[in-house]
Amino acid sequence: MYVLVSPCILSPDLRARGITREEDLGYYSRAVERCRRFGIEIVPLPCPETLYLGHDREPGMFLERLDTARFGHLLGNLEAEVREIIRERGPPLCIIGVNSSPACGIDATWYGPPGSEEARRPGRGVFLSRFPEIPALDVADFARYRVYLAAPLFSRAEKEYNISLFETLSAHFFEVYLPQEVGDDTIHRDRKAHQDIFCRHLAAFGNTDVVVAVIDGADADSGTAWEMGYAYAHGIPVVAIRTDFRMA
Incomplete structure (x- = not known):
């Protein structure tokens, strides 16, 4: 290779x-x-x-x-x-x-x-x-190979889809930051845990070349929308994926 x-x-x-x-x-x-x-x-x-x-x-x-x-x-x-x-x-x-x-x-x-x-x-x-x-x-x-995968991560189906995207991107030689893999996967956490996760996600943007965002649903997930906006404000390109045939 x-x-x-x-x-x-x-x-x-x-x-x-x-x-x-x-x-x-x-x-x-x-x-x-x-x-x-x-x-x-x-x-x-x-x-x-x-x-x-x-x-x-x-x-x-x-x-x-x-x-x-x-x-x-x-x-x-x-x-x-x-x-x-x-x-x-x-x-x-x-x-x-x-x-x-x-x-x-x-x-x-x-x-x-x-x-x-x-x-x-x-x-x-x-x-x-x-x-x-x-x-x-x-x-x-x-040179733009460091990806932040912004997506809803609350249901099993969502998390499995995110993993499939992670695997596809990795197979094409992209380094992928997957939020659900750093503790953002449960509601059972205190305020400090929420803050720690937020800070880790924020730090990941500092090593990101492009954001890949999943915007399926009647409306895009609010957290994903925030991540897209943050990336745009900091000059990071955003690639949106939508497989949902409904008009958003």
Whole structure:
């Protein structure tokens, strides 16, 4: 089990001069952390831009410096190297790239002259576009793997459904915080116990990248609604699941 990874995620100094932000470094670190957490081997891709332009380089667009026959030939050779890795190992889980990179972008790349309509082009970079059959994620998306599962947890059916979601998410390499597993599962507790549980849930939001919320029922559970609102107020994305066919 392995992923193919843009090499600058492991060695940020491979990127063009001055473009790496602290936020980027955080994404790189958490992406590596996720792989280690779930035993996913990291196989670095070659860096076409570094091999062609050198290590210490200014930022630039594809059309400015990479739109040459020599660079195209290099891409062909590097593709052959990666295809050989895939032949020996089997298909990877995915490719992890870096958006905006002319070679290894996922959803968008710096392509044409600055200020032009083609400056930022949607789609994969010129290297990763050679592997259309392999799923690809931007490192910022792959790094968001810590999930807070917000859901009603009062009946046996609700708790069993939550566990099934927990297992599904875990099988896809997400680390899931499940409130019912930390004592939030009975009415028989005093005020201090309530406060302790609340504080534990609140602390969990500090290590959460995304909230997955179950909003079944004629009305969404009030506690779940609060958790969704708290996440939204703190800039944490919320993904809502509703299987109930009734209009809420």
